[in-house]
Amino acid sequence: MNQLLHYLYNCNKKKIWIIYTGFITISLILLFNFMGSSKHMTPIKQNIILVLFILLFCITVFSIGLIAVSSFRRMLKNSMIRYTAVPAKKNLYANLLFFTLMFILLSLIGLGFVHFFSMNIYEKNTNGEIQRAMHHLYNYGIFHHFFSIFLWIIDLTSLLVSIYFIIAVIKLFNVNSLLSKVLFIFFFLLFGGIQIFTTTLLEKIDRSVFYTKNVGFIDNNGFFEISFYISESSSISYVCFNLLLIYLLIFITSYIIDKKLEV
Structure with missing residues (x-):
């Protein structure tokens, strides 16, 4: 299993680094804009930033899913190295585990950004459904x-x-x-x-x-x-x-x- 996970990482590491680096960089830009201008920015613009962050997270999840499907298709075409002694079930488990770990890592990073977004509006007057929803998340x-x-x-x-x-x-x-x-x-x-x-x-x-x-x-x-x-x-x-x-x-x-x- 470790060999299969290691191989999946080597095959997709360039895409993985691009996805995570892009997500963290853009999220930081959105967070700094949200925090730095929260006092004078209109509620509509704040909601737009929160919507952009949610869309960014969804796009990143979709990108991880595309990599997972691409890896599976390469396995079927036999262009991805297939270990003859390993049954297909183990390959599938390795594939699912690898991309599940990718999603967990992305979720933890996203959860950290959600925490900082919600901290910035916690105990403040929230305007709009998105800010109220983010405020509500903070209480969980x-x-x-x-x-x-x-x-x-x-x-x-x-x-x-x-x-x-x-x-x-x-x-x-x-x-x-x-x-x-x-x-x-x-x-x-x-x-x-x-x-x-x-x-x-x-x-x-x-x-x-x-x-x-x-x-x-x-x-x-x-x-x-x-x-x-x-x-x-x-x-x-x-x-x-x-x-x-x-x-x-x-x-x-x-x-x-x-x-x-x-x-």
Whole structure:
């Protein structure tokens, strides 16, 4: 596993350094502008800076995802060194672990910037929904932030494994580039629709089955009360479903690679 992680880093280190250096540099510029001009800057301009920071974080996460998908595609094309003694499942685990660590590091850096942004407006008159939301984040404990990162990791890992699975399935058809893109969009929308339907079904079950007093970070419906995780219907059953889905997709995808594609 260490050799695979080390190899993934060597293959992508230039892109990784560009991504993290760019994110930290631009975030520092936004933070210094926000802090240095907070007394005379209009609330609209402050909100614009916060929106730019959020967009920057999302773009950086998307860039990490693109690198992960690119690494997987190179593995299927056999242009990335493949250790013949290592099964595809281990390669997939190494790939997911590597890019999960990248996301965790990015999240911790982003969380530090969020802390400094929120400190600057804490106990001040906040104007606009974005500043009030940032002010609200400051009141959450560090455990809520870490648990939010954990839930985001599960969602992003589930999305990444789903993409791996779809790419491997399309590879079985051996079609041209244009048709493979059409099939990818079709399968991605189909797979996304199935997941949304299952999540909605779990949400209805949780609302009707679970009824507890508000304890810690779980509300009366059994849903998690967390900081910057956008889903309001995340529950224990939702997490278990995603973890099971990740395991099943890794198993099926590795089987396709080893037995059908014979990469």
